Amino acid sequence: MGQIPLAMLPSGAAAKVVKINGCDKVRLRLSELGLVRDCGVTVLQNAPHGPLIISVGGSRIAVGRGVALKVIVEEAAHGKANHA
Numbered sequence: 001m002g003q004i005p006l007a008m009l010p011s012g013a014a015a016k017v018v019k020i021n022g023c024d025k026v027r028l029r030l031s032e033l034g035l036v037r038d039c040g041v042t043v044l045q046n047a048p049h050g051p052l053i054i055s056v057g058g059s060r061i062a063v064g065r066g067v068a069l070k071v072i073v074e075e076a077a078h079g080k081a082n083h084a
Contacts, residue, residue: 007068
């Protein structure tokens with residue numbers, strides 16, 4: 001599977017975080033929410049506008065579209081992410 005921004009995944013897709021681009025402040029905030037390299041993530045809602053609703057480590061969080069473009073993921077082969 002190829003690497004794409006989290007914002008490009010459809011609702012229901014599962015993936016593994018490969019890399020997080022952006023400034024230290026963005027990376028720190030995402031890590032505080034549990035969104036770190038090698039963690040599993042599932043997109044619960046990706047509407048055409050507004051934030052993405054994702055599941056990370058059993059928690060639901062909203063991620064703005066701009067930030068979601070900085071999170072690079074690899075889509076899970078069977079639609080299930082490894083939640084670490």
